[in-house]
Amino acid sequence: MDCQIAQTLLDTYLDGELDPVRNLEIEEHLHGCARCLQSSSDRRVIRHGLKTESLYFKAPPDLQRRIQRSVRQAAKVEAPSRWLSLSWIKIAAPLAAAGLVVLLLVPFFNGPSSDELLTQEVVASHIRSLMANHLADVPSTDEHTVKPWFNGKIDFSPPVSDLAKDGFPLIGGRLDYLKNRPVAALVYRRDKHVINVFVWPSDNSAPSTAPIKTQQGYHVIHWDSAGVNFWIVSDLEASQLAQFADLLKSSLAPPPS
């Protein structure tokens, strides 16, 4: 290898992007050529200087918050028109092929009501929560630990009560998103079955109860009470889930005066 070629390849060599054969050739050349060796060390000096910390501009601390805010804002705006988009389908597909068919057909034949959409959302959130350690951000059986954990994370304080004495122990809580807003998710267990309770303030002042729904093998119960939405979802047997719902309602009802 002559100096001309060595000079041309030197940068690529120093970048570690040369093929092994050329690599060997250039190393041999540098071994016997003082001028190219000098040129190589000059280049190293500049490279080394460029890696000085003061040349790398780290993002100012406020920038991450600013960007997170604006992206989340964009996500909110975008969300309503997205629910039939490709990425939505991609996420739904691994969940259940049968469910996917239902989801695709329902809008064409029925035009899903907002309740149906929300049921789908609730079931999807439930399934997601069972994957990969996503169940509880605050794993605790203590209602006095779980309730304050939500402070500052959401704009309301969810009612939390432990139903361990009735065979439905509280196992934790986490933040989730439904209807494009953060909601509290309280997690209970009955034997091996996980129950997710989604709670957020309701726009409805009138209390209401909807009949139990079943989707993809999951049962969903929801009701409104005292300005709070409750959505309960589990693979627990329907009658047991109804029992759990009744216990939860009565535990949260104001004490008789």
Added chain:
Amino acid sequence: MGGKDKLERFERAILPHLDAAYNLARWLTRNEDDAKDMVQEAYLRAFKFFDGFHGVDGRAWLLSTVRNTCFTWLAQNRRSQATTAFDEEIHTVDEDAMNPSTLALKSGDVEMLKKSLDELPDEFREIIVLRDLEEMSYKQIAQVIDAPLGTVMSRLARARGRLKQILCSRLKEKS
């Protein structure tokens, strides 16, 4: 539901590369406020087109959006500045390298290196930032600037030659 998933995936895959995005934008715009605006705009664009991201390299994907955003901005706000023009075609042999002068950067000279890099034409500045500051591979750089590998190599060589020229003449002035 889809929006939530998308947001989560986006925050996990793309948000961690904020420093890289800011560093590139800061070097390209040469000032903090514009760099912040560029990064924000790039993030919003990236989010909008996130469905098109199937790769594993979130950093390269984000940086290509950042650089496109910055270059659009630069074209609109091009300063009439005395930087040497960017010319990919001219192929000068690095004569300096053939007559090597020993380079030694003392601690104070890093500032000089910074100024020299700042003086480079945008495309040269960009490629050195991607390679030497961001430590990207040629392949990643090719993805960011959307150019073939050969262009990456030749542009990088020319950018480095120019950088060395500027730095050497600055060092000579000083001594």
